Amino acid sequence: DAQMTQSPSTLSASVGDRVTFTCRASQGINNWLAWYQQKPGKAPKLLIYKVSSLENGVPSRFSGSGSGTEFTLTISSLQPDDFATYYCQEYNNYSGTFGQGTKVEIK
Amino acid sequence: QVQLQESGPGLVKPSQTLSLTCTVSGGSITSGDYYWSWIRQLPGKGLEWIGYISYSGKTYYNPSLKSRVTISIDTSNNQFSLKLSSMTAADTAVYYCARATRLGQLALGYWGQGTQVTVSS
Numbered sequence: 001d002a003q004m005t006q007s008p009s010t011l012s013a014s015v016g017d018r019v020t021f022t023c024r025a026s027q028g029i030n031n032w033l034a035w036y037q038q039k040p041g042k043a044p045k046l047l048i049y050k051v052s053s054l055e056n057g058v059p060s061r062f063s064g065s066g067s068g069t070e071f072t073l074t075i076s077s078l079q080p081d082d083f084a085t086y087y088c089q090e091y092n093n094y095s096g097t098f099g100q101g102t103k104v105e106i107k
Numbered sequence: 108q109v110q111l112q113e114s115g116p117g118l119v120k121p122s123q124t125l126s127l128t129c130t131v132s133g134g135s136i137t138s139g140d141y142y143w144s145w146i147r148q149l150p151g152k153g154l155e156w157i158g159y160i161s162y163s164g165k166t167y168y169n170p171s172l173k174s175r176v177t178i179s180i181d182t183s184n185n186q187f188s189l190k191l192s193s194m195t196a197a198d199t200a201v202y203y204c205a206r207a208t209r210l211g212q213l214a215l216g217y218w219g220q221g222t223q224v225t226v227s228s
């Protein structure tokens with residue numbers, strides 16, 4: 001199974017900022033990559049699957065990109081509801097390893 | 108709309124086996140070859156995938172937990188279950204059940220609210 005490394009661990013940003021964070025896989029994952037948002041005390045929420053496919057109901061300010069072993073999640077204009085922790089997950093070959101998360105904090 | 112709900116003991120003694128059940132509502136667990144999953148979150152930590160099961164019973168487990176994990180499915184009661192043996196304090200976590208967002212994907216689009224499990228004597 002691939003190891004997933006997210007960076008940065010914490011990101012301080014303001015409402016309206018464009019923010020990008022990265023997820024790197026230790027080996028190829030055939031683009032089987034998802035992004036989740038989690039708020040304290042709540043279950044994770046799927047944002048993006050298969051690198052760049054937007055889950056139903058997720059605002060279009062969220063986008064995913066990448067290939068091979070490097071992937072990014074971008075929020076085009078940060079909204080107050082977006083302050084949360086974001087996790088990537090690889091699910092190649094029926095695995096499910098998560099990255100350690102990136103926490104987006106208010107600057 | 109599919110909904111999932113975890114149930115089970117909130118407190119488990121060391122060395123015991125944890126048994127959790129995920130009850131699915133709003134749809135049949137057999138309506139399509141979706142994958143169902145268990146995930147946990149250790150206190151103040153990130154997410155750890157435990158395993159998947161399909162409605163036909165195919166299972167895939169996290170290698171680090173494989174020797175202690177069994178996931179099973181009960182189609183007659185629209186449930187799937189997790190058993191984790193030889194529990195220690197390191198297994199104290201919030202346990203979530205989840206379902207793949209759509210056929211052909213393992214990304215998890217439907218989640219239960221999570222259940223806290225504490226390991227203590």
